[in-house]
Amino acid sequence: MDQVEKKIIETLKSLRNDPDFGASLDVAGIHRRAMIRNGFHPDATKVTYTLRDYLETYLWQFTHTMLKPMAATLAVFLFSVVGSVSVVGASAQALPGDTLYPVKLTVEKVQLSLALSDQSRADLRVEFAGRRLEEMVALAANVSTPQSVQLAADRFKTEVNNIQVELSTDGDLQKEFAKTVGRKVEVYSSTVATTNELPEEVVGQVEEVLEETKEQVVEVIITAHEEEQDEATAHELDEALSKEVQDLDVLYGEDAYAAIATAEALRAEGLYRRAFQVLKDFRFEAELQLE
Amino acid sequence: MPGENREKFLLVRIRVFKDEGAFETLLNDYAAPLQRFLYSKLPNRADVEDAYSTLIMKLWEYGTTTPIQHFSGLAYTIARRVVAQYYKDHEGVHHVPIADEYDEEGGVAIQSKETVEKLEAKIDIGWVKDALKKLPNEDDREVIILRFLEGYGIKEIAKYLGKTPNATSILLNRALKKLRRMVQTDT
Numbered sequence: 001m002d003q004v005e006k007k008i009i010e011t012l013k014s015l016r017n018d019p020d021f022g023a024s025l026d027v028a029g030i031h032r033r034a035m036i037r038n039g040f041h042p043d044a045t046k047v048t049y050t051l052r053d054y055l056e057t058y059l060w061q062f063t064h065t066m067l068k069p070m071a072a073t074l075a076v077f078l079f080s081v082v083g084s085v086s087v088v089g090a091s092a093q094a095l096p097g098d099t100l101y102p103v104k105l106t107v108e109k110v111q112l113s114l115a116l117s118d119q120s121r122a123d124l125r126v127e128f129a130g131r132r133l134e135e136m137v138a139l140a141a142n143v144s145t146p147q148s149v150q151l152a153a154d155r156f157k158t159e160v161n162n163i164q165v166e167l168s169t170d171g172d173l174q175k176e177f178a179k180t181v182g183r184k185v186e187v188y189s190s191t192v193a194t195t196n197e198l199p200e201e202v203v204g205q206v207e208e209v210l211e212e213t214k215e216q217v218v219e220v221i222i223t224a225h226e227e228e229q230d231e232a233t234a235h236e237l238d239e240a241l242s243k244e245v246q247d248l249d250v251l252y253g254e255d256a257y258a259a260i261a262t263a264e265a266l267r268a269e270g271l272y273r274r275a276f277q278v279l280k281d282f283r284f285e286a287e288l289q290l291e
Numbered sequence: 292m293p294g295e296n297r298e299k300f301l302l303v304r305i306r307v308f309k310d311e312g313a314f315e316t317l318l319n320d321y322a323a324p325l326q327r328f329l330y331s332k333l334p335n336r337a338d339v340e341d342a343y344s345t346l347i348m349k350l351w352e353y354g355t356t357t358p359i360q361h362f363s364g365l366a367y368t369i370a371r372r373v374v375a376q377y378y379k380d381h382e383g384v385h386h387v388p389i390a391d392e393y394d395e396e397g398g399v400a401i402q403s404k405e406t407v408e409k410l411e412a413k414i415d416i417g418w419v420k421d422a423l424k425k426l427p428n429e430d431d432r433e434v435i436i437l438r439f440l441e442g443y444g445i446k447e448i449a450k451y452l453g454k455t456p457n458a459t460s461i462l463l464n465r466a467l468k469k470l471r472r473m474v475q476t477d478t
């Protein structure tokens with residue numbers, strides 16, 4: 001680091017006291033008003049915890065982080081011993097609203113709690129999201145009520161949110177997981193797009209959460225590529241960029257040509273982040289104009 | 292900021308016992324940096340106040356239903372979503388332009404003592420404010436603000452940005468180099 005960078009850092013630090021960076025904000029006042037707006041009581045005396053509070057909290061933690069997995073293991077063992085495995089097997093086909101559906105969810109929870117590594121937990125998340133999608137599609141095809149399809153869609157969104165949380169977790173497997181998720185999300189998207197029975201509102205919600213996930217996947221792979229500059233991530237990014245280009249071409253035709261040409265030029269130089277940004281900006285502006 | 296064990300204790304209190312006192316205690320520690328973060332991204336104080344209120348509501352909803360690993364990481368993630376929603380609702384009125392002239396990779400040339408002094412003289416509060424606005428992407432701005440204005444360590448920033456500490460360190464270094472190149476380009 002040279003003298004100029006040191007001076008930049010020093011000046012940046014002095015911005016802490018600058019009104020443009022919030023130094024003149026009435027932090028306590030904004031905090032107090034926001035808490036009251038949300039039904040809290042910020043003027044109440046400062047909370048203090050007694051020995052009993054600590055005990056009940058740590059006891060809860062112990063029973064849920066230590067005993068629960070042990071109980072789950074025992075439950076699975078008992079299932080196999082007393083022959084209830086058939087119930088568990090039958091529950092695999094259950095749909096929301098069926099008697100065996102809670103069994104299916106419980107089995108999934110047990111599987112998650114027994115997952116030995118981050119990789120297997122992440123894989124289970126992807127599998128469960130796929131199951132929720134199948135359930136949603138099956139319910140829509142069975143002429144169920146719009147409420148039950150909406151509930152199934154909410155469950156699917158929750159599973160996709162869980163995948164997003166896994167994606168934002170540090171780890172050596174993050175890049176590989178992102179690639180898997182990227183491919184799965186494409187499958188989910190095309191399933192949703194080709195299921196005519198799904199209500200339009202549900203399609204919109206699901207597409208939004210899938211779109212968010214796609215962006216997160218691209219972000220993870222771009223970051224990995226910037227760190228490693230390897231061919232595998234470059235290939236993944238090339239594919240993702242080509243799909244986006246194809247989408248924009250189909251949706252906006254000639255209007256998108258300039259943005260596509262810029263993105264292609266940036267891609268040729270290996271500047272993937274900027275290439276994606278150009279396409280994203282174009283899509284954002286184009287959607288605004290459509291509205 | 293609270294210690295790790297204390298934060299874990301308070302998070303359990305919030306999730307299991309819906310303990311408003313624990314929520315307030317935890318949030319108090321992050322009120323100032325979160326508000327400054329929102330202020331750096333939104334046009335005015337009224338918007339900051341609304342966004343902060345939404346942030347509190349979402350944090351409470353999330354905290355009482357879902358296990359949280361890092362309160363601050365979640366708070367900044369939600370804060371970014373609230374800001375994104377604000378701009379979505381306001382149809383890009385305050386769209387931040389993507390600058391490109393400083394985004395190229397490249398080293399910093401070695402300069403003579405006189406040149407360095409000349410460059411140093413250029414750097415003041417006004418210049419730094421402009422330079423931050425010109426940074427090509429949001430991550431660059433965020434990492435600089437979190438590191439040098441808020442004083443967070445790399446590990447903590449990595450949690451906020453959802454990146455690895457290594458990637459965060461590279462991001463910070465690159466953002467700093469971009470500012471460094473701006474000094475030369477602007478001369």
